[in-house]
Amino acid sequence: MRKTWKTGMFTLMAAGALALAGCSQSSQGPASQTSSAVESEAADSTTAAEAETTTAAAEKDLLAQIQEKGEIVVAMEGTWSPWTYHDESEQLVGYDVEVAEKIAEKLGVKVTFVEGEWDGLFAGMDAGRYDMVVNGVDVTEERSEKYDFTEPYAYIRTAVIVKSDNDEIQSFEDLNGKNTANTISSTYAELAESYGANVTPVDDLNQTFELLLSGRIDATLNAELTYYDYMKAHPDAQLKIAALTTEASHVAIPLRKGEETRTLREAINQAIEELSESGELSALSEKYFGSDVSQSPEQ
Numbered sequence: 001m002r003k004t005w006k007t008g009m010f011t012l013m014a015a016g017a018l019a020l021a022g023c024s025q026s027s028q029g030p031a032s033q034t035s036s037a038v039e040s041e042a043a044d045s046t047t048a049a050e051a052e053t054t055t056a057a058a059e060k061d062l063l064a065q066i067q068e069k070g071e072i073v074v075a076m077e078g079t080w081s082p083w084t085y086h087d088e089s090e091q092l093v094g095y096d097v098e099v100a101e102k103i104a105e106k107l108g109v110k111v112t113f114v115e116g117e118w119d120g121l122f123a124g125m126d127a128g129r130y131d132m133v134v135n136g137v138d139v140t141e142e143r144s145e146k147y148d149f150t151e152p153y154a155y156i157r158t159a160v161i162v163k164s165d166n167d168e169i170q171s172f173e174d175l176n177g178k179n180t181a182n183t184i185s186s187t188y189a190e191l192a193e194s195y196g197a198n199v200t201p202v203d204d205l206n207q208t209f210e211l212l213l214s215g216r217i218d219a220t221l222n223a224e225l226t227y228y229d230y231m232k233a234h235p236d237a238q239l240k241i242a243a244l245t246t247e248a249s250h251v252a253i254p255l256r257k258g259e260e261t262r263t264l265r266e267a268i269n270q271a272i273e274e275l276s277e278s279g280e281l282s283a284l285s286e287k288y289f290g291s292d293v294s295q296s297p298e299q
Contacts, residue, residue, distance in 0.1 A: 060260045062256075062263075066264065072104050072107065072109050075134075076097070084097055095285065095293075099275075103275075117204075128256075132255050137252065137253070138251060148261060152250040153252065158187075169242045176197070178198070181208045182201075183201065229289070282295070
């Protein structure tokens with residue numbers, strides 16, 4: 001029945017088609033032009049959106065920004081030998097200084113160093129004034145919550161340093177109730193507090209040793225290698241190591257957390273790997289520490 005109805009209607013539909021033939025061609029012109037215009041506008045809109053997305057991604061990519069301006073800004077204390085300090089001619093030198101210079105070279109940019117106190121280094125990086133902090137920074141759980149770290153480029157043990165005539169402190173547990181000094185919020189200060197010590201905040205390492213030698217504090221915690229470096233420069237200093245951690249802490253470079261720094265972190269990791277494989281990190285370690293701190297003692 002449905003097939004018969006369709007056949008009967010064919011003549012009427014054909015006549016209607018002939019009647020409309022004259023206007024159908026003219027009506028298709030504007031309709032076709034309108035459709036093309038809409039498609040063109042949509043294509044332009046898509047292209048603009050893609051360009052905007054690409055631009056936004058580039059703006060957020062810190063490595064791209066660094067390479068575009070040809071400079072990476074590195075923050076460090078400049079008072080912590082042999083990591084970062086000033087030599088007799090007031091030149092900024094140290095293990096971290098040369099590591100940062102070699103990384104910058106791998107990235108194809110120059111490095112600009114900015115010196116400041118410990119807490120200010122991280123505040124400046126948080127605010128975007130510095131691209132990264134290279135200052136013997138230990139990787140801790142708390143810091144990893146706020147920053148993305150590169151692969152380690154050094155491994156160090158922590159020492160409890162006391163005056164030579166101090167026999168009361170022979171372990172970390174003996175720090176309970178004792179007075180120590182370290183830069184505030186440093187790993188060493190946190191470790192001392194975890195053992196019950198009363199920590200006096202200081203600005204730098206020299207001030208720490210002055211307090212210790214004058215008897216105003218009982219001990220200080222610092223890198224084992226820092227102690228040896230200090231004794232090399234001050235052979236008559238009446239100091240000794242009372243205790244050492246059994247495991248080495250990992251030293252790496254903290255970066256602002258997020259997608260913005262992902263490609264920079266990957267590039268730095270590659271640079272560290274290449275410097276390690278070439279033996280350049282080991283050579284720098286021997287130069288500044290007298291031993292190789294670039295390889296994990298746990299390996």
